[in-house]
Amino acid sequence: GQNIDQPTEMTATEGAIVQINCTYQTSGFNGLFWYQQHAGEAPTFLSYNVLDGLEEKGRFSSFLSRSKGYSYLLLKELQMKDSASYLCAPMDSNYQLIWGAGTKLIIKP
Amino acid sequence: IAGITQAPTSQILAAGRRMTLRCTQDMRHNAMYWYRQDLGLGLRLIHYSNTAGTTGKGEVPDGYSVSRANTDDFPLTLASAVPSQTSVYFCASSDAESSSYNEQFFGPGTRLTVL
Numbered sequence: 001g002q003n004i005d006q007p008t009e010m011t012a013t014e015g016a017i018v019q020i021n022c023t024y025q026t027s028g029f030n031g032l033f034w035y036q037q038h039a040g041e042a043p044t045f046l047s048y049n050v051l052d053g054l055e056e057k058g059r060f061s062s063f064l065s066r067s068k069g070y071s072y073l074l075l076k077e078l079q080m081k082d083s084a085s086y087l088c089a090p091m092d093s094n095y096q097l098i099w100g101a102g103t104k105l106i107i108k109p
Numbered sequence: 110i111a112g113i114t115q116a117p118t119s120q121i122l123a124a125g126r127r128m129t130l131r132c133t134q135d136m137r138h139n140a141m142y143w144y145r146q147d148l149g150l151g152l153r154l155i156h157y158s159n160t161a162g163t164t165g166k167g168e169v170p171d172g173y174s175v176s177r178a179n180t181d182d183f184p185l186t187l188a189s190a191v192p193s194q195t196s197v198y199f200c201a202s203s204d205a206e207s208s209s210y211n212e213q214f215f216g217p218g219t220r221l222t223v224l
């Protein structure tokens with residue numbers, strides 16, 4: 001079967017760094033997406049990894065290891081507006097996104 | 110219209126009633142999707158359409174139907190609503206035909222309550 005595993009909730013301090021991990025098992029693999037979703041809003045695209053390694057985009061970076069079925073999202077210089085849920089979504093052999101339940105990130109001053 | 114829109118924003122519905130959730134995109138994307146999102150669960154795919162005139166079943170299709178008469182519109186119908194269909198419904202689209210890259214763009218969602 002297909003399975004995505006992420007922590008349910010994490011707490012971090014404004015200005016700090018946080019790493020949100022995601023492990024996955026899918027039928028085939030065609031890349032992995034991270035989305036951000038603020039409460040009551042729609043998910044929005046953050047990053048996409050298809051090759052092993054780190055993709056950096058400003059304060060956000062995403063890492064992928066295909067052999068380990070593992071990805072993480074790294075958020076630096078945390079701001080209060082980063083309080084949101086972060087959704088890990090690998091793409092299976094049919095190019096369908098398989099969604100994790102998301103990690104709720106709480107930022108404290 | 111800019112991007113992808115959904116209507117209504119929210120709805121309270123009596124069980125047994127028929128309801129159609131509307132979704133329209135102006136990005137000329139080939140693929141469209143309907144998801145439901147429930148607390149503690151990930152987005153679950155209800156139905157999808159890879160191109161106008163075709164549709165497919167997702168993970169949780171029972172109780173729902175869709176049509177794709179043209180590129181822009183992808184309505185979702187609940188033939189006879191039940192309380193377990195209380196959820197937030199998101200429509201999404203992607204330019205899936207251009208490459209294997211399948212970034213999905215989401216509408217603002219419809220919050221549906223079935224009593």
